Amino acid sequence: MNFLELIWLIPLFPLFGAATMLLVGRKLDPQAASEVAVAPGVEPAAAGSGHEHGHGGGAKFLISLFCPGMVLLSFLLSAAAVFQLSSLPEKTHQVIQFTWLAGQPFHMAGGGMATFAADWGFLLDPLSSVMILVVTGIGFLIHVYSIGYMAHDGGYYRFFGYLNLFVFFMLMLVLANNYALLFVGWEGVGLCSYLLIGFYFHKKSAGDAGKKAFIVNRIGDAGFLMGMLLMLATVGSVRFVDVNQALTSGRFHPEIAGFGVLSAMALLLFIGATGKSAQVPLYVWLPDAMEGPTPVSALIHAATMVTAGVYMVARSNALFALTPETSLIVAVVGAFTAILAASIALVQNDIKRVLAYSTVSQLGFMFMAAGVGAYWVAIFHLFTHAFFKALLFLGSGSVIHAMSGEQDMRGMGGLKDKIPVTFRTMFIGSVAIAGIPGLAGFFSKDEILWQVFSSPLGSKSVYVVGIVTAAMTAFYMWRLMFMTFYGASRADARTQAHVHESPKTMTVPLMTLAAGSVLAGWIGVPKLWSVFPEGFRTFEHWLEPVFEASAARAVAHGVAHHDTSIEWLLMGLSVAIAVAGILTARHLYLIRPGLPDAIRKASGPLYDTLLNKWYVDELYDFLFVNGLSKGGGALLSRFDASVVDGGVNGAGWMTRFTSRVSIWWDTWIIDGGIRLASFLVKCSSYPVRIFQTGYVQSYALVFVAGVAGFLLYFGMR
């Protein structure tokens, strides 16, 4: 069977699952309908509001088989297709099904004409194959985990429906063969993120967080859209193959000095990436996104969706390679985000928020790598991060589960022996992210730091930021571990009594991910460790064909040569700093637990600033939400009612006024004149009229009087 021709099917399995759940799921799982959340003070509805827990258990079982099953099918098909791909000589396969967006011809910017069109087409190459394996593989594990985690929540079908829908859109994103179809997945995962963050929609905070995520992402998307339009105008196509072809054909010259059209294009695309991948200045939505159920945080807000920006930048490497200035911006933004988020993570008390800021920070690392042209390292870190961060999130979910929903680490402690599987797996995850040699995080993070230091596009100051962030990472992760698992429990008795290890559906995914967190790094062993054969560096070689264009540019840029001793030194430094971070955390939170309080008091406003996330949310609310949007909207509403509509109503009033004037004029001037004239005629005719009575007798009398007068006159003569 030729699985390569069937890659278009990969996204369709989860779509089928989602459609089934959203269309008939409510019938299968009627429990959802009965749980009406009512604000205090409002009398609950009497009818149909009894809690019907345990209802629909059989249907739940079906859903639990069906939805993860769909993702598993995708995973198996992906694996088969990737396996076949690896035996192809050029390691790329495109399936175009039909023309999706079939627009009209247009004038390109530099003369010439092209057609505005985008395929419904899929591209499997080394880059997308890594992505689909991560998405379906880790996605499947998280689906399994959710069976246990969501067992007691209402809307079971809805949750799995959204989750499957997410996997569909994510697969569209990474498998699309052009930017426009990528954008379909890009927006689609944003939608699912909105739906899943707001899953507990009776909570206002959840609704707010979902909305914030969607709108902040939309701002990035506006940049992405403009980038695509500029690409169409410049290159004439949005298909990856065409764009890469055009960019490497020599028609476009690298914009080494100055900011040209390619730089603008790359920057606009990167704005899109800052939205989706939560980078400065659009990172603010991700920490709030933790309102969603924990499996969602693991899948969407750690392992897959938020890495879409990194994927997209890596996908556009031919473009970024031509614009060193934009690449530098990418690296600097990544570094700044990394250290900013890490600094906030140092003091957060909510276990999921620490992990959220950690994710923002790690994404910053990935952009640092992409910015210095080490795209494969960015993808490598994406790959390893997917394992250990999903593990940490799922572990935190297991902790929260055990703690009856408590998320504040100040109320935890001493869980080490009570939930041993969770503890051991999270331990592995924390060692991995801290960068201790042998585990996944070390390989990728150390490679990033080395590339930032040594690459011709890199810079020493970015490296310093990176190494400081690495130290912070080790510290806040182990602060989390010590506060949660070590020492004495700070929870109340009832919660303590209730602490329990999670069911198998949750622990087995944890263990699998823990294994991944140990092993995933061993396919990208540093070149320095020359004892290991090339087989241990498969990852880089696998991705080489995708990054050929940028690699060629980098060679043209000139390769700086560094002594291996420097490399050993830096590696030692990063390990030392990781260990130092862990030990500091141990000292502060295990050995001398009173010390953090003292430091907090001593540091004063700095601590508060960190705790309040540098007040960025407040600033944005003030400037953009309440200022520009709501303020502008209110102002314009008033303008509309008073000025624009005032003009219309004024015109109406003027019409009525002039008509009144006309009526007056009509009545008193025109008509008055006529009546006056007639009155005058009447008056002047009065003397005449008094004779014209119409009575024959009067006429006869006048006649007689006249005759008498005549007679008298002549008689008198």
Added chain:
Amino acid sequence: MNEHLLSIVLFTPLAGLLVLLFLPASNKNLIRLWANFSAIAGFLVSLPLVFRFDKSNGGFQYLERFDWIPTLGVKYAVGIDGISLLLVMLTTLTGVIAIFSSWKSIDEHVKEYYAMFLLQQTGMIGVFISLDFFLFYVFWEVVLVPMYFIIGVWGGPRKLYAAIKFFLYTLTGSVLMLLGILTLYFQHFTQRGFYTFEISELMKLNMPLHIEQWVFWAFFIGFAIKVPMFPFHTWLPDAHVEAPTAGSVILASVLLKMGTYGFIRFSLPLVPKASIEPWIVQVLAGLSIIGIIYGALVSLMQKDWKKLVAYSSVSHLGFCTLGIFSLNPNGIAGSVIQQINHGISTGMLFLIVGVVYERRHTREIKEYGGLAHVMPLYSIVFAFAMLSSAGMPLLNGFIGEFTILQGAFEANRAWAAFAVTGVVLGAAYLLWLYQRTMLGQVTNAKNLRLPDLSLREFLVFVPFIAWAIWIGVYPKPYFDVLEKPVAQLVERVRPGYFDRKPLADARGSVTATEPRPSGSGHSTEVAR
């Protein structure tokens, strides 16, 4: 059959109306049945227009042409191209939905109500198929009357104010438009020696630029009021808020499109020199962009659910006019598609408001909240309508917006940059509305026992939902139908537009490196 197809489509609603007049007013259900039957018949007879349409022909099809008032040179001339085809189909389908949705909500003067809707159908179809300016004007005015009564009789508390405002406002526009028409009419006599209102004849005129400009502005007032473009939009919120649900649906979905259609069918081809006059284009694009951003921002702060949707129309129609005045194929094709899209998504949004208004008799947003708990199906349909309106890819809105943005970008990059903010704000006001009405806890005891959508209410949405998905996933047929007429229009306004050659070297080398499909039927190379 073909030679009278359009007349049949045009007069089917009117025939239904004639029969309706003889039905006993007391038998309301019979009247409802008959009105629905007439509307459905109207839709069914319009379907052959689609099946027999020849998309390779850019000219007008199904032509009918004979003298009506020979002394004035007035003809009954009708015909459609791809642009009018889509709008006619939108009209006949929306007619079915509007009439079906009124089954329960209207209980007074039922016979008159349906009579008005059927009359309106004929008027609107007439507008979209007339090829004679006089005939067009007659239908244009015919449409005004039923809508005036629909708002004025079956409307809300301020119905009289809204109805009169609507009527006078649009009448003012049409009178000015009439002046423009008459200018063309007499110009034609002076130049060519006979009187005619036929578009095809009037297109042969060659007028000096200043006369073209006067005609353009006369048309502009008429069309811009109808669209409505900023700053002629304030009749719209009032009319929408006071109109009954079905009236709002027709008003938003079809009536507004008469204005944009006017620009495409009359302004551009009849006065092409004025239509590409740079300052005029700048003004029109500027007003469109103001409309996009202004409408969105004003929407954001509305307290009345229906008014919010009404202002969102101003924003969306801004996209449509921006597309038209990009004066390139993608702008105009995108505009036509977006006109259909706006009909679908805003039609749905008005139906959504209508559902709760029937239950609660209030449109205040703060009266609601947490409705997703009590009306789950309703909340799903609303979410769908919201996403369609906000331009979610794989639904209809995205296709239109993206294509228009491409056109605008080609014309002037700054336009696209400004317009794209409308995409962001569109998500903002819709999501906020959704959150305030659907999410959170049920804050008002009156909402606790609201029944979910009934089967009839759900069925009203189904055609729009299906249509939205179709356009979103497979818009190619729409672009195919539009390709020829839009190309002709662009060629008319900007002669030589299509003379540019594709970049042969880039394209040639691209196809050479494409991976060969390995023999399976799934791979098809796209013809460009």
